[in-house]
Amino acid sequence: MSTDHPVDPRGVRFTAWITSGVLSVGLVTGSWRVLAAQTALFALCAFVGLRMNPWGQLYRKTLRSHLRELPEEQGEDPGPVRFAQGVGFAFTLLATVGYATGWTTFGVVTNALALAAALLNAAFGYCLGCRLYLLVRRLAPAGSPTESH
Amino acid sequence: MSPGWWTLAGVSLAVLTLGALLRVRAGRITTPGTFRGEERGRRPVFEQLPPEMAEALRGAVRPHGTEADAAVTLVQLSTAFCAPCRHTRVLLSALAEREPAVRHVEFDLSHHPEWSTPLGVHTTPTTIALDPNGHELFRIRGVPRREGLTEALRSYVD
Numbered sequence: 001m002s003t004d005h006p007v008d009p010r011g012v013r014f015t016a017w018i019t020s021g022v023l024s025v026g027l028v029t030g031s032w033r034v035l036a037a038q039t040a041l042f043a044l045c046a047f048v049g050l051r052m053n054p055w056g057q058l059y060r061k062t063l064r065s066h067l068r069e070l071p072e073e074q075g076e077d078p079g080p081v082r083f084a085q086g087v088g089f090a091f092t093l094l095a096t097v098g099y100a101t102g103w104t105t106f107g108v109v110t111n112a113l114a115l116a117a118a119l120l121n122a123a124f125g126y127c128l129g130c131r132l133y134l135l136v137r138r139l140a141p142a143g144s145p146t147e148s149h
Numbered sequence: 150m151s152p153g154w155w156t157l158a159g160v161s162l163a164v165l166t167l168g169a170l171l172r173v174r175a176g177r178i179t180t181p182g183t184f185r186g187e188e189r190g191r192r193p194v195f196e197q198l199p200p201e202m203a204e205a206l207r208g209a210v211r212p213h214g215t216e217a218d219a220a221v222t223l224v225q226l227s228t229a230f231c232a233p234c235r236h237t238r239v240l241l242s243a244l245a246e247r248e249p250a251v252r253h254v255e256f257d258l259s260h261h262p263e264w265s266t267p268l269g270v271h272t273t274p275t276t277i278a279l280d281p282n283g284h285e286l287f288r289i290r291g292v293p294r295r296e297g298l299t300e301a302l303r304s305y306v307d
Contacts, residue, residue, distance in 0.1 A: 077231075108156055123168055
């Protein structure tokens, strides 16, 4: 199983801003290469681990030392965040395929949806993919209940 | 402007609107009549729930036998590692400490996912205010606003 530590929510939003930037560039240029790069990043975070996220590393190296220490209990559950990266992966993959095969409208729509979700997270701290995670868990509750605290 | 720019502008506008709407809606007080028809709020919440849930909630409202010692019980429904849930917990427990007629209990929905549908709770945190008989007085989705909540409680605790 994953050994991800609780994640810093400020780092998540930092990443979401950069992702929004990349997805905006993708939307304006219609370049499948831009989308492919973002797809690879999402895949890294979702399937390998959030620690692999280069923007997260950039955040830890630059901004975090200037911010106040994050209290232990303020950490986010990495589960929903990783799941959301997986949702992002699915959408950007579709957009990449759409642009690459000349099915541009499809590419634009999926790219726009991914951008909307990233922007909502960056600007408002509202993680659509994380909500989806709760919904999915509710429909198919995890087999072993976690212990209460 | 190319179509890409238009789409970008459209998405940004949509996200701004949606985000603002979510902000406005969060923390607002909803009374039972305004959602899910008339059914909710008329009957004690216990009667609408499966026995095990009803028992747990009954115990929360009346922990010391049958004598109700709090006029309002704020039942907070949370999920693990949810930042707004922590803010809500801090706010509500402080309120309950100041106000003896108010009790605060918290349930973790990640341990009881089957509760969400019968309670009609689809976002966390959601806080349901119950009277000693288990009638729903109001509910709040998101982090409650202190002033609004104090105002809403005033008519029940005096």
